[in-house]
Each structure stands twice: as structure tokens, then as C-alpha cells.
Amino acid sequence: MFKASYSLPALVAILFLIAASPALAEPSAALSIQDCVKCHDQQPAEIEAAGAAHKEAINCLECHTAHRPRVENNIPECGMCHDGEKHFELSGCLNCHNPHSPLDVTLEGELKQECLTCHTSQNEQMVASPSYHAEASCNFCHADKHGVIPQCVDCHESHSEQITQNDCQTCHAAHKPLELAYADTTPSVQCGACHDGVLSMLQASKAKHSAVGCVECHADKHKTIPQCSDCHGLPHPEGMHAKFPKCGECHNIAHDLNNWPNQDK
Ligand code: HEC
Ligand code: HEC
Ligand code: HEC
Ligand code: HEC
Ligand code: HEC
Ligand code: HEC
Ligand code: HEC
Ligand code: HEC
Ligand code: HEC
Ligand code: HEC
Ligand code: HEC
Ligand code: HEC
Numbered sequence: 001m002f003k004a005s006y007s008l009p010a011l012v013a014i015l016f017l018i019a020a021s022p023a024l025a026e027p028s029a030a031l032s033i034q035d036c037v038k039c040h041d042q043q044p045a046e047i048e049a050a051g052a053a054h055k056e057a058i059n060c061l062e063c064h065t066a067h068r069p070r071v072e073n074n075i076p077e078c079g080m081c082h083d084g085e086k087h088f089e090l091s092g093c094l095n096c097h098n099p100h101s102p103l104d105v106t107l108e109g110e111l112k113q114e115c116l117t118c119h120t121s122q123n124e125q126m127v128a129s130p131s132y133h134a135e136a137s138c139n140f141c142h143a144d145k146h147g148v149i150p151q152c153v154d155c156h157e158s159h160s161e162q163i164t165q166n167d168c169q170t171c172h173a174a175h176k177p178l179e180l181a182y183a184d185t186t187p188s189v190q191c192g193a194c195h196d197g198v199l200s201m202l203q204a205s206k207a208k209h210s211a212v213g214c215v216e217c218h219a220d221k222h223k224t225i226p227q228c229s230d231c232h233g234l235p236h237p238e239g240m241h242a243k244f245p246k247c248g249e250c251h252n253i254a255h256d257l258n259n260w261p262n263q264d265k
Contacts, residue, residue, distance in 0.1 A: 031067055033059050043100050050101035063099065087117040105146040110137035122175045129176035141174075160193035171222070180222035188214045198255055207257035217254065228254070 037044045047055045054063075063076040078093045096105050096114070115138040116123055126134035133141075141150045152168040167190060170183040191214040192199030202210050217226045228247045244250065251257050 031061070033061055036060050046098065046100035050104055052101070052103045054099060054102050085117075090114055090117060107139045107142075107144060107146060111139045112137050115139075115142075125173070125175040129179045131176065131178045133175060133177055160190075162187075162189045163193055181220055182215055182222065184215055184219065186213075186215045191215075191218075202255045205256050205259065207259075209254055209257055 043060075047060075058081075064074045065076070066074050068074065078097075078099075079088065082088045095108065098104060098106075112123070122138075142148055143150070151165050152172075152174075153165050158164065158168075167186075170186050171180055171190075173179065173181075188199060188202075195214075199214075202214075204210075217231075218224050219226070228251075234241050252259050
């Protein structure tokens with residue numbers, strides 16, 4: 001052990017020297033988070049600007065727990081901290097996320113299963129109602145940046161000048177575009193884009209149906225045909241309806257009521 005001639009202060013000084021001497025002690029050389037920026041500009045700047053929870057909740061050293069040359073690889077697996085959700089079972093986290101700005105997501109390639117780890121209802125609609133859209137990848141439309149919503153008219157021409165982008169979805173839903181349904185506010189002129197003959201006939205008619213909107217009669221779904229009695233019941237004496245079961249025998253068609261070629265007779 002030590003000889004008694006060493007005084008306590010001297011002993012402390014020697015121990016300090018041993019501890020501080022690189023040759024004698026295991027070097028501590030601990031990097032602090034303040035050190036990183038001395039040699040790395042880019043990552044600290046990215047974290048500062050857009051680190052999100054990777055700035056607020058953790059720091060460099062919780063991910064990069066050591067440094068070369070001590071360790072060969074100090075790049076963390078995301079799964080160290082993120083597991084237990086369907087989304088975290090994906091591979092290639094770094095294809096979409098930059099760990100230093102984790103919410104600036106890049107979307108490359110054709111993605112669908114990846115999106116389904118969080119959004120399921122849109123694909124359920126696509127499966128239930130097959131269409132060309134259902135065959136496409138999600139980012140065929142929601143391209144480049146997460147959350148972007150495209151306009152239908154980016155890819156399609158409208159049916160007519162009277163129909164603009166804001167109208168498309170009163171008849172078509174984006175994820176089931178062939179399941180045509182329409183809002184009860186759809187103006188008749190929009191139906192006229194394809195049924196111009198019907199529209200002009202109805203507008204020219206002097207009967208009161210000319211004031212009734214297409215969708216009041218052809219309600220909810222495209223190609224629905226109403227019965228006259230849905231709205232009128234059976235308005236005439238019972239015996240008459242029994243004798244002439246078809247309203248059209250006397251009233252012609254709904255778009256052109258009572259307009260028989262020889263009705264003057
Ligand atoms: C004295 C300068 C210096 C300091 C301080 C420093 N680094 Fe480095 N770092 C380097 C150099 C040089 C490399 C490249 C090493 C190589 O390629 O062999 C590097 C590489 C890295 C890598 C990539 C490693 C790899 O395997 O590709 C990471 C991650 C890293 N540093 C993180 C940090 C963190 C976190 C800090 C702060 C705790 C830090 N560095 C502090 C100089 C430094
Ligand atoms: C959430 C964990 C996490 C945090 C926090 C984090 N990094 Fe990283 N860092 C990574 C991952 C993962 C990579 C590998 C990225 C890649 O391969 O594209 C990486 C790569 C690096 C690299 C190597 C870059 C290269 O091009 O090879 C450096 C240097 C680095 N980080 C420094 C830092 C510094 C400095 C901080 C703190 C300001 C920090 N990192 C914070 C996860 C993190
Ligand atoms: C050392 C632990 C750690 C590692 C490693 C790590 N993260 Fe995180 N990450 C967190 C914490 C903590 C949060 C905030 C709480 C949460 O969302 O779980 C977070 C949040 C996030 C967020 C949401 C950010 C926000 O502000 O909402 C994303 C995206 C993310 N991490 C992606 C990744 C990816 C990708 C990797 C691998 C490159 C990774 N993380 C590695 C700890 C980590
Ligand atoms: C196809 C691209 C893609 C891949 C691959 C991917 N992510 Fe994500 N991730 C996203 C998108 C998009 C968000 C939503 C971002 C938002 O809310 O703005 C997200 C959000 C997150 C979040 C924050 C929301 C949450 O659920 O906590 C974390 C954490 C996360 N990802 C981690 C990971 C990890 C870990 C991996 C790999 C196992 C991974 N991501 C792979 C695209 C991807
Ligand atoms: C980690 C979970 C996650 C992943 C993966 C993810 N999202 Fe999201 N997404 C969200 C969250 C959270 C929101 C914002 C909340 C909301 O509006 O539902 C969002 C919003 C959206 C929106 C905008 C919704 C609106 O009403 O403005 C679209 C579009 C979208 N995501 C499409 C996608 C596509 C396409 C993918 C695949 C490339 C994807 N998302 C991957 C979580 C995710
Ligand atoms: C043909 C283009 C197209 C494709 C393919 C597509 N979407 Fe959309 N998506 C849209 C349009 C347009 C909207 C806006 C609809 C609205 O406002 O109601 C939208 C809206 C969304 C929204 C916002 C919420 C909602 O339902 O309105 C999410 C989330 C979304 N899409 C996710 C997805 C996912 C996930 C996929 C793949 C499974 C996908 N989309 C495929 C065009 C598309
Ligand atoms: C990114 C481009 C893109 C966007 C945005 C888009 N579509 Fe399409 N859509 C297509 C392509 C491509 C087809 C197949 C070829 C065609 O019929 O033009 C298609 C087909 C259709 C079809 C016929 C479906 C079938 O299976 O025959 C309808 C209806 C349709 N789109 C309506 C819409 C509506 C409504 C919107 C907006 C809610 C929209 N599209 C947004 C690209 C797009
Ligand atoms: C008033 C209802 C209505 C509105 C509004 C509407 N559509 Fe349509 N669209 C239809 C009907 C009905 C069909 C089916 C025609 C058929 O069966 O051939 C259709 C078919 C389509 C098709 C399939 C190809 C074709 O031309 O037949 C595309 C693409 C389309 N619509 C895009 C759009 C876009 C883009 C908008 C908005 C600018 C829009 N639609 C607005 C009713 C509408
Ligand atoms: C994009 C063009 C387009 C638009 C817009 C459109 N239709 Fe059609 N419609 C068609 C086609 C094509 C058919 C099938 C052709 C046929 O059977 O004569 C059809 C058929 C019909 C039928 C059934 C005909 C039958 O013989 O069974 C009705 C009813 C109808 N449409 C009503 C409407 C109404 C109401 C609107 C407005 C809300 C509308 N359509 C908008 C293209 C369109
Ligand atoms: C969606 C409801 C609806 C349907 C279906 C319907 N109508 Fe009408 N009809 C009306 C309305 C509304 C009026 C106008 C009532 C008023 O203003 O007093 C009307 C008026 C009439 C009139 C009086 C015309 C006039 O100018 O005085 C006759 C006749 C008539 N309908 C016959 C029919 C026949 C025949 C059918 C079937 C081919 C039919 N309607 C289908 C709603 C409907
Ligand atoms: C008052 C109710 C009513 C109104 C308003 C109405 N329809 Fe009809 N429509 C019918 C009925 C009922 C039939 C079946 C034939 C009949 O009995 O007259 C029909 C048949 C049709 C047909 C298939 C037969 C044909 O004539 O081509 C189309 C397409 C159609 N309507 C489109 C339209 C459009 C477009 C409008 C608006 C411009 C419209 N309808 C307004 C009740 C109406
Ligand atoms: C045998 C011929 C005949 C038949 C069949 C017939 N109607 Fe009429 N209807 C008439 C005559 C005639 C009038 C009164 C003259 C007019 O207003 O045009 C009339 C008037 C009406 C009116 C207007 C009543 C008012 O108060 O203004 C309605 C609505 C009507 N009919 C509905 C129907 C319906 C619905 C059917 C089938 C269930 C039908 N009609 C069958 C001959 C007929």
C-alpha cells in the first residue's frame with residue numbers, strides 16, 4: 001500500500017493525475033450533445049428546423065449512443081423506440097422519413113400497403129366498388145407530399161362548362177367513382193351535360209314538371225326511375241285506374257306531360 005510519508009493532499013493529487021492520465025486510465029472522452037455541432041452542421045440544423053418530437057422528446061445521443069472509432073455503427077434502428085403498431089412493421093423507414101426531420105415525409109414508388117397501415121376506409125371503398133382508381137396506387141393521386149389532395153380536373157376534362165371541380169364530388173366519390181350518386185341539390189343543367197335532349201324537352205314543356213328538378217324524380221342514385229304514384233298516389237277514381245293502369249296512356253311521359261301529338265282531338 002502507500003507509505004505513511006505521503007500526505008493526504010499529495011495522495012489526492014496523485015490519484016487525480018492517474019485518473020487524468022490517458023496512458024494510465026480508461027479514457028472517458030464522453031461526447032456531449034454540445035460537441036456534435038462542432039463537426040456536424042447539417043443534422044443539428046435539420047433537427048433545429050424540423051426535428052419535431054425528435055427534437056423535443058430526445059436528443060442526438062439517445063439515437064447515436066456512441067461514435068466512431070469506438071463503435072463501427074452508431075446508426076439506431078427505429079424499432080429501438082417505435083414498436084407495437086402496424087405502421088412500425090413496415091420495412092425501409094428511411095425511404096420515407098428523414099430521422100432528423102421525421103414529419104417531412106417523402107413518397108416515392110407506388111405506395112398502397114404502406115398507407116393502409118393508417119388509413120383503411122378509403123381502400124375498403126375501393127375494394128367494395130372496383131374501378132380504375134382502385135387499381136392505382138394511393139400516391140398516383142396523393143403524390144409527392146403526404147396529405148396532398150388532387151383535383152379531379154388535374155386528370156380529367158369536365159363533362160360540360162356548367163360542371164366545375166367543386167361539382168365533381170356531388171356525383172362521384174373519389175375512391176368509388178363509378179358508384180354514381182348525387183346530392184339532392186344537383187342542378188338539372190348538370191344532368192343536361194349528357195342528357196341535353198331530356199333537358200331541353202322538359203324546359204320547353206308547359207306542364208308543371210318543368211319546374212321540378214331532375215334529381216327530385218331521379219333521386220339519390222344514377223338511373224333510378226320513379227313511379228308516378230311515388231308522388232301522386234292514385235289521384236283518379238279507382239275504377240279509372242283499373243281500366244287504364246298506365247298513367248302515360250293519358251299523360252304521355254314525365255318530361256313532356258299531356259303532350260300528345262293529336263291531343264286536340
Ligand atoms: C471531432 C469531430 C466530431 C465530433 C465532435 C462528432 N463527430 Fe460524428 N463524425 C465525425 C467524423 C469525422 C465522422 C465520419 C467518420 C467516418 O466516416 O469514419 C463522423 C460520423 C458520424 C456519424 C456517422 C457514423 C457512420 O457510421 O456513418 C454519426 C451518426 C455521428 N458522427 C454522430 C455524431 C454525434 C451524435 C455527435 C455528438 C454527440 C458527433 N457525431 C460528434 C466527427 C465528429
Ligand atoms: C431519432 C434518432 C436520431 C436522432 C435524434 C438523431 N439522429 Fe442522426 N441519424 C439517425 C439515423 C437513423 C441516421 C441514418 C440516416 C440515413 O442513413 O439516412 C442518422 C445519421 C446521422 C449522421 C450521418 C449522416 C450521413 O449522411 O451518414 C450524422 C452525422 C448524424 N446523424 C448526426 C446527428 C446529430 C448531430 C444529431 C443531433 C443534433 C442527430 N444525428 C440526431 C437517427 C437520429
Ligand atoms: C431513441 C428513441 C427513438 C428512435 C431510435 C427513433 N425515434 Fe422516432 N420518436 C421517438 C420519440 C420519443 C417520439 C415522440 C413520441 C412518439 O411519437 O412515439 C418519436 C416520434 C417520431 C415521429 C413523429 C414525430 C412527431 O413530432 O410527431 C416520427 C415520424 C418518428 N419518430 C420516426 C422515426 C423513425 C423513422 C425512426 C428511425 C429512423 C425513429 N423515429 C427512431 C423516439 C425515437
Ligand atoms: C411509405 C412511407 C412510410 C414508411 C415506409 C414509413 N412511414 Fe412512418 N409515416 C409515414 C407517413 C405518411 C406518416 C404520417 C405523417 C403525418 O402524420 O404527417 C408517418 C408517421 C409516422 C410516425 C408518427 C405517427 C405515429 O403513428 O406515431 C412514426 C413514429 C413513424 N411514422 C415511424 C415509422 C417507422 C418506425 C417506420 C419503419 C418501421 C416508418 N414510419 C415507415 C410514412 C411512412
Ligand atoms: C402513420 C400513419 C399514416 C400513414 C402511414 C399515412 N397517413 Fe395519411 N394521414 C395520417 C394522419 C394522422 C393524417 C391527418 C389526420 C387526418 O386528416 O386523418 C393524415 C392525412 C392524410 C390526408 C389528408 C386528409 C385531409 O382530410 O386533408 C391524405 C390525403 C392522406 N393522409 C393520404 C395518405 C397516403 C396516400 C398515404 C400513403 C402514401 C398516407 N396518407 C400514409 C396518418 C398517416
Ligand atoms: C384517383 C385518385 C385517388 C386515388 C387513387 C386515391 N385517392 Fe384518396 N382522395 C382523392 C381525392 C380527389 C380526395 C378528396 C375527396 C374528398 O374531398 O372527399 C381524396 C381523399 C383522401 C383522404 C381524405 C379523407 C377522405 O376520405 O376524404 C384520404 C385519407 C385518402 N384520400 C387516402 C387515400 C388512400 C389511402 C388511397 C389508396 C388506398 C387513396 N386515397 C387513393 C383521390 C384519390
Ligand atoms: C392523378 C390523376 C387522376 C385524378 C386526380 C383523378 N382521376 Fe379519375 N381516373 C384517372 C385515370 C388515369 C382513369 C382511367 C382512364 C380514364 O377513364 O380516363 C380514371 C378513371 C376515372 C373514372 C372512370 C372509372 C372507371 O373505372 O372506368 C371516373 C368516373 C373518374 N376517373 C372520376 C374522377 C373524379 C370524380 C375525380 C376526382 C374526385 C378523379 N377521377 C380524379 C386519373 C385520375
Ligand atoms: C351531375 C352528375 C355528375 C357530375 C357533377 C360529374 N359527373 Fe362525371 N359522370 C357522371 C355520370 C352519370 C357518368 C357515367 C356516364 C356513363 O355511364 O357513361 C360520369 C362519368 C365520368 C367519367 C368516366 C368517363 C366518362 O366520361 O364517361 C369521368 C372520368 C368523370 N365522370 C369525371 C368527372 C369530373 C372530373 C367531374 C367534375 C369536373 C364530373 N365527372 C362531374 C355524372 C357526373
Ligand atoms: C357524364 C354523362 C352523364 C351525366 C352527367 C348524367 N348521366 Fe344519366 N346517363 C348517362 C348514360 C351514358 C346513361 C345510360 C345510357 C342510356 O341508357 O341511355 C344514363 C342513364 C340515365 C338514366 C336511366 C335511363 C334508362 O333508360 O334507364 C337516368 C334516369 C339518368 N341517366 C338520369 C340522370 C340524371 C338525373 C342526371 C343528373 C343528376 C344524369 N343522368 C347525369 C350519362 C350521364
Ligand atoms: C318526384 C315526384 C314526382 C313524380 C315521380 C311525378 N310527378 Fe307529376 N308532379 C310533381 C309535382 C311536384 C308537380 C307539380 C305540382 C304543383 O305544382 O301543383 C306535378 C304535376 C303533375 C301533373 C299536373 C301537370 C300540370 O301542369 O298541371 C300531372 C298530370 C302529373 N304530375 C303527372 C305525373 C305523371 C303521369 C308521372 C309519372 C310519369 C308523374 N307525374 C311523376 C311531382 C312528381
Ligand atoms: C317529374 C319527374 C321527373 C323529372 C322532373 C325528370 N324525370 Fe326523367 N323520367 C321520369 C320518369 C317517370 C321516367 C320514366 C319514363 C316515363 O314514364 O316518363 C323518366 C325517364 C328518364 C330517362 C330515360 C328515358 C329517356 O327519356 O331517355 C332519362 C335519361 C331521364 N329521365 C333523365 C332526366 C333528366 C336529365 C331530367 C332533368 C333534365 C329528368 N329526367 C327529369 C321522371 C322525371
Ligand atoms: C284515362 C286517362 C288518365 C289516366 C290513365 C290518368 N290520368 Fe291523370 N288526369 C287525367 C285527366 C283528364 C286529368 C285532368 C286534366 C288535366 O289537368 O290535364 C288528369 C289530371 C291529373 C293530375 C293533375 C291533378 C290536378 O289536381 O291538377 C295528376 C297529378 C294526375 N292526373 C296524375 C295521374 C297519375 C299519377 C296517373 C297514373 C297513376 C294518372 N294520372 C292516370 C287523365 C288520366
